[in-house]
Amino acid sequence: RQPPPQPAATPPASPPPGGDDALFVLVGELGDAPVVSDGALNEARLGDVLKRLWDGVARKPKDWIAAWQAMTIPVDKQAEALQKFLNMTFMQPEDPERAPMVVAELVKAHKVKMRSVEEVLVAFGHNLDGILALNEDAWHVYAQFLVHVFPKPAAAGWGWSRVGWSWQSWWKFVEQCIQTLEPSRASDVLCMILRLVQDREGQAIQEVQGWAEGDKLSRVVAKISELGACESAEALEKLAMQGVTVAV
Structure with a gap:
């Protein structure tokens, strides 16, 4: 059955x-x-x-x-x-x-x-x-x-x-x-870019291939100075506060 x-x-x-x-x-x-x-x-x-x-x-x-x-x-x-x-x-x-x-x-x-x-x-x-x-x-x-x-x-x-x-x-x-x-904000963006590049490369920005050659860093510093209406020494100080050391 x-x-x-x-x-x-x-x-x-x-x-x-x-x-x-x-x-x-x-x-x-x-x-x-x-x-x-x-x-x-x-x-x-x-x-x-x-x-x-x-x-x-x-x-x-x-x-x-x-x-x-x-x-x-x-x-x-x-x-x-x-x-x-x-x-x-x-x-x-x-x-x-x-x-x-x-x-x-x-x-x-x-x-x-x-x-x-x-x-x-x-x-x-x-x-x-x-x-x-x-x-x-x-x-x-x-x-x-x-x-x-x-x-x-x-x-x-x-x-x-x-x-x-x-x-x-x-x-x-x-x-x-x-x-x-705003100039101060644009300056912040540039500082952050350099810091992020450093983070990715694991070394100081001026040692990074592609940044060390020519006048690249000095152009960025000049732009930060222009935006802040300040001398390059002040721009370098601003970068240093972000952990970015640049010798121009």
């Missing part, structure tokens, strides 16, 4: 997608619910997508790159999208280095143009007081991003290796990005 059939076991509820699955789901959704329609950004939709990426869907730089590509944001809307992203991250200060790293990785992957980042940083400079009221360390994004795109050989483990991207072109970009900051 056959035993009575057993009722089929109820399959366990599927856990919410995580990691690559969640990214796959989000990218799939962007086909049906894009962040751009008729050339205009849907700000609410963009905000939702960016928040999901930030809250865990994007775990690695390549996740951000894949998601950004799927968003198909036109070049003339990149700055607007980046501004929304950074404004969102300023409200999440627990990991201040993450956002500039993400933006730098998007630049390195040719998903975002340097000009778009410059446009955003210049715009932030006009309203930095309002941003600092929300996050007093928000200005660090300037230094952190600019160090991420500092020209370095590919084997260096940090920075950006790109044909034609030299110290000179990087420095010109730095000056453009900080042009709307």
Whole structure:
């Protein structure tokens, strides 16, 4: 005699997608619910997508790159999208280095143009007081991003290796990005850049290859002096207070 059939076991509820699955789901959704329609950004939709990426869907730089590509944001809307992203991250200060790293990785992957980042940083400079009221360390994004795109050989483990991207072109970009900051804040950014480079290299800035040659350090010191309307000795003192010793 056959035993009575057993009722089929109820399959366990599927856990919410995580990691690559969640990214796959989000990218799939962007086909049906894009962040751009008729050339205009849907700000609410963009905000939702960016928040999901930030809250865990994007775990690695390549996740951000894949998601950004799927968003198909036109070049003339990149700055607007980046501004929304950074404004969102300023409200999440627990990991201040993450956002500039993400933006730098998007630049390195040719998903975002340097000009778009410059446009955003210049715009932030006009309203930095309002941003600092929300996050007093928000200005660090300037230094952190600019160090991420500092020209370095590919084997260096940090920075950006790109044909034609030299110290000179990087420095010109730095000056453009900080042009709307209050002079004292722009000076703080330059000091922080040198300190971050030292941290990454593990040695004094004037011993770092790429900085020791030519007049690079003296140009930075001259810029800090210009911003502070002070003599170079005072600029050197300001750097020393940040742990950066320069003999010019």
